[in-house]
Amino acid sequence: MSFPQALRERRxxxxxxxxxxxxxxxxTQRHVSFLESGRSEPGRAMVVRLAESLELPLRERNELLTVAGYAPVYPRTPLDDPALAPVRTAIEHVLAAHMPYPAIVIDRYGDLVTANAAFGVLTEGMAPELLQPPVNAYRIALHPDGLAPRVANFADWARHVLDALRDTVQRNPDDRLAALHAELTGYVGPRTEPAGALGFAVPLHLRSPDGDLRLMTTITTFATATDVTIAELKLEAFLPVDEATAAILAKRAADRP
Structure with missing residues (x-):
């Protein structure tokens, strides 16, 4: 793909x-028009400014620089590299601090990077093959042999997961994510609209041997990251919506060896 085409598509x-x-x-609009038609060639600084203005993920900023003929700016360091030890430590601290509530860290494709001990509350009864690495959080959330049979409000929860993934694919097109979205849509079946308002957040209403759990989720990212690997990490934390859920999770943590 040429730079003019890449810039035009992302815009x-x-x-x-x-x-x-x-x-x-x-x-100027004239300069952007010339860049998209190939009548002008961008300088390195202009490519960086355009990528920032488009709010592209770091991976795509590197790709835009590459097609323009420049070296990537943002490193992509393996998470197990010694240089990222402070990041791994920070993640483990956050996961531990979130106990007794489940929390996970996933990459841009939803593949599980790490999780705290309470994550087992969510994976009970799943098909063992779904928990073989690489474990995909989106897949186990909607797969019929995953979390799905235990989710009492599956239609609403599935729509929440699929809509978020669809928005990501539309904003930052990616063949692998698009294929995953198509796979998950096949598990869910025809879409049905909710009977009424969903409230301030879509909860996860999960059946468990100790009673029903009602959880809402928050997602945290490294907003100031300048490394592709770190920028693509997401920490998803599950929080109890009611006291009964909090009590069940606290008891489960206390009983865990």
Whole structure:
């Protein structure tokens, strides 16, 4: 793919006009038009400004630099590299501090990076093959042999998961994520609209041997990361919606060896 095509596609995916992008990047609509038609070649600094203005993920900023003929700016360091030891320590601290509630860390594709001990509350009764690495959090959430049979509000929960994944694919097109979205849609079946309002958040209403659990989720990212690996990590924490859920999770943690 050429730079003009890459720039044009990314701008359209974000539903920005050439003028809007130009204003964000501190240039003119004429210059953006020339860049997209190939009549002008961008300098390295301009490519970086355009990528920032488009709010591209770091991986895509590197790709835009590459197709423009420049070396990538943002490193992609393996998570087990000694240089990222402080990051791994910080993640483990956050996961431990979230006990007795489940928390996981996933990568851009939803593959599980790590989790705290309470994650077992969510994986009870799943088919063993779904828990073989690489474990995909999106897949186990909606697979008929995964979490799905235990989710009392599966239609709402599935729509929440699929809509979030669809929005990601639309904003940052990726063949692997698109294939995963298609796979998960096949598990869910025809879409049905909710009977009423969902409230301030879509809960996970999960059946368990100790009683029903009602959980809502929060997602945390490293907002200031300049390394691709770190920027793509997401920490998803499950929080109790009611006191009964909190009590069950606290008891489960106390009983755990």
């Amino acid at each position: 359209r995916h974000r539903r920005l006009s050439q003028l809007e992008l130009a204003l964000r990047a501190g240039t």
